[in-house]
Amino acid sequence: MKKNANSRRKMVKQMLAAGAGMAMVPGGFAFSKPKTNKNMSAVLKGNIHHAVCRWTYEFLPLEELCREAKAIGITGIDLVGPKDFDTLKKYGLYSSMCNGAEISLTEGYAHTEYHDTLTKNYSEMIPIVAKAGYKNLICFSGSRKGLDDETGLNNCVAGLKKVIGLAEKHGVVLQMELLNSRVDHKDYMCDRSAWGVELCKRLGSEHFKLLFDIYHMQIDEGDIIRSIRTNHAYFGHYHTGGNPGRHEINESQELYYPAIMRAIVATGFQGYVAQEFIPAAEDKIASLRAAVQLCDV
Numbered sequence: 001m002k003k004n005a006n007s008r009r010k011m012v013k014q015m016l017a018a019g020a021g022m023a024m025v026p027g028g029f030a031f032s033k034p035k036t037n038k039n040m041s042a043v044l045k046g047n048i049h050h051a052v053c054r055w056t057y058e059f060l061p062l063e064e065l066c067r068e069a070k071a072i073g074i075t076g077i078d079l080v081g082p083k084d085f086d087t088l089k090k091y092g093l094y095s096s097m098c099n100g101a102e103i104s105l106t107e108g109y110a111h112t113e114y115h116d117t118l119t120k121n122y123s124e125m126i127p128i129v130a131k132a133g134y135k136n137l138i139c140f141s142g143s144r145k146g147l148d149d150e151t152g153l154n155n156c157v158a159g160l161k162k163v164i165g166l167a168e169k170h171g172v173v174l175q176m177e178l179l180n181s182r183v184d185h186k187d188y189m190c191d192r193s194a195w196g197v198e199l200c201k202r203l204g205s206e207h208f209k210l211l212f213d214i215y216h217m218q219i220d221e222g223d224i225i226r227s228i229r230t231n232h233a234y235f236g237h238y239h240t241g242g243n244p245g246r247h248e249i250n251e252s253q254e255l256y257y258p259a260i261m262r263a264i265v266a267t268g269f270q271g272y273v274a275q276e277f278i279p280a281a282e283d284k285i286a287s288l289r290a291a292v293q294l295c296d297v
Contacts, residue, residue, distance in 0.1 A: 043073075044073040044292075044296050045296050045297065047265045047296070047297060048261060048264070048265065048273050048295055048296055048297065049075060049076065049096075049270070049271065049272045049273065050072075050073060050074045050075060050076070050272070050273060050274075050275070050292050050295065050296070051074060051075070051076030051077060051078050051094075051096040051097070051272045051273065051274035051275070052065070052069055052074055052076075052077060052078065052274060052275045052276075052288060053077075053078040053079050053097075053239065053274050053275065053276040054077055054078060054079050054080050054084075055079055056275070056276055056277060056278050056279070057279075057284070057288070059284075062080075062084055062087050063087060063090075063091075065077070066087065066088065066090070066091035066093055067091065068285050068288070069091075069093060069288075070091055070092070070093065072285075072288060072289050072292050073292060073296075074093075074288075074292060075093060075094055075096075076093060076094040076095070076096030076097075076272050076274065077093050077094075077095060077096065078096050078097040078239075078272070078274040078276070079097055079098075079099050079138070080095055080098065080099065081098065081099055081100030082098075082100060082125075082128050082129075082132070085132045085134075094134070094272075095129075095132065095134045096136060096237075096271075096272040096274060097136045097137075097138055097175065097211070097237055097272070097274065098125075098129045098134050098136060098137045098138065099137070099138050100125055101118070101121040101122045101124070101125035101126075101137060101139070102118075102121070102138060102139055102140055103117060103118065103121070103142075104140075104142075105140050105142070105179070105185060105188070106142050106143045106187075106188075107142050107143075108139070108140035108141045108142025108143075108156075108189075109139065109140070109141055109142065109155065109156040109159040109160055109176075110141045110142045110143070110144065110147055110152040110155050110156055110189045110190075111142055111145065111147070111155060112155050112158065112159065114142065114159075115155075115158070115159040115162065118139075118159060118163075119159070119162045119163055122137070122139070122163040122166075122167075122174070123163055123166060125137060126163065126166050126167055126170050126172045127166075127170055129170075129172050130170035130171055130172050134172075135171065135172060135173055136172075136173050136175050136236065136237060136271075136272075137167075137172055137173070137174055137175065138174075138175055138176075138177060138211065139160075139174050139175065139176050139177075140176060140177060140179075140190070141156060141176060141188065141189040141190035142188075142189060143187040143188055143189060144187050144188070144189045145187065147189065149195060152189045152195075153195070153198060153199055153202065156176075156199055157199065157202050157203060160174065160203055160208060161203070164203060164205050164207060164208060167205075167207040167208075168205060168207045171207075172207065173206075173207050173208070173209055173236055174207060174208050174209075175208075175209050175210065175211040175236050175237050176190055176196060176199070176208070176209075176210055176211065177190070177210075177211040177213060177216075177239075178190055178191065178192070178193060178196055178210055178211065178212055178213055178216055178217055179191060179213065179216045180215075180216040180217070180219040180220040181220060182219050182220055183219055184216070184219075184246075185216075190210075191216075191220050192217075192220060192221055193210070193212065193217060193221065193227050193231055196210040196234070197210070197231050197234045200234040201234075209234060209235060209236025209237070210231075210234050210235050210236065211235075211236065211237045211238075211239065212227075212228070212235040212237070212238050212239075213238075213239040213241070213276070214238060214239060214240055214241065214255065214257075214260060215239065215240065215241025215242070215243050215246055215255075215276070215277075216239075216241075218243045218254075218255055219243060224255070224260055224263075225259065225260060225263045228260070228263045228264055228267065229263060229266075229267070232264075232267035232269065235269075236271055237271050237272060237274070238264060238269075238271075238272070238273045238274070239273075239274050239275075239276040240257065240273065240274070240275050240276055240277060240291065240295065241276050241277045241278075242255065242277050243255055245278075245280075246276075246277055246278050247277055247278055247279065247280040248277055248279060248280060248281060248287050248290070248291065249275075249277055249291050249294060249295075250287075250290060250291075250294065257291075257294050257295055258294060258295070258297055261273070261295045261296075261297040262297045265297060273295060275288060275291050275292065275295075277291065
């Protein structure tokens with residue numbers, strides 16, 4: 001009995017040693033504990049181009065965010081406009097998703113009364129983005145306001161056709177973001193990947209894609225990995241976020257991001273994945289560092 005007890009103790013010690021770098025969570029998922037070294041750029045695998053959304057770290061001056069991002073190994077900053085391009089270039093960072101041409105999240109291409117303003121805004125912004133050496137420019141469907149799916153699609157096609165030729169000429173990709181309409185953006189029209197994919201098909205241009213926000217689509221449709229595998233040709237960019245709450249993407253929420261990232265990599269995707277969670281932890285830079293490492297498959 002003593003020999004067997006010693007063997008069991010030895011086995012337990014070996015199991016604990018093997019699992020020291022893993023944290024078990026309900027449901028049997030295991031998340032790797034993040035490394036604590038502050039300069040991760042040398043250890044990132046290079047399969048994912050990492051970015052962070054500016055607005056989720058707006059409590060930091062942009063230059064400080066750029067320095068922290070560089071130290072982590074992030075190469076892009078999402079959702080910045082022309083006034084910040086020089087700052088990003090100073091730190092060797094890419095504007096992975098430009099903004100500044102949209103009116104608002106609720107006033108978009110689904111309604112013809114906004115088309116003149118949107119045509120003017122995007123006609124001015126597309127050459128600016130291209131001249132700066134960037135590629136992606138965000139756009140929005142806006143709210144339904146009583147419109148049915150078909151009318152919304154027709155209106156979006158009509159409005160986007162006014163600028164898509166200019167985008168093609170300058171090598172810029174317009175990316176309409178998929179947002180949930182259940183929790184965060186009530187009445188938003190482009191709230192399901194199927195609707196967005198149909199819009200892509202009707203426009204028939206490689207210079208119009210969908211920004212697939214994983215957090216938003218988990219809320220409105222789920223089945224994230226299947227959607228990526230099926231529709232990846234229409235997805236030009238990805239955003240992260242933990243559900244529920246849009247906080248850290250760790251074991252505190254329901255999505256398993258390593259598997260999602262592996263699905264993205266398997267499609268041959270060469271664009272950016274941007275962290276768009278709102279950090280709730282006290283050390284918010286540590287949260288960003290951990291998220292990048294979790295997604296670095």
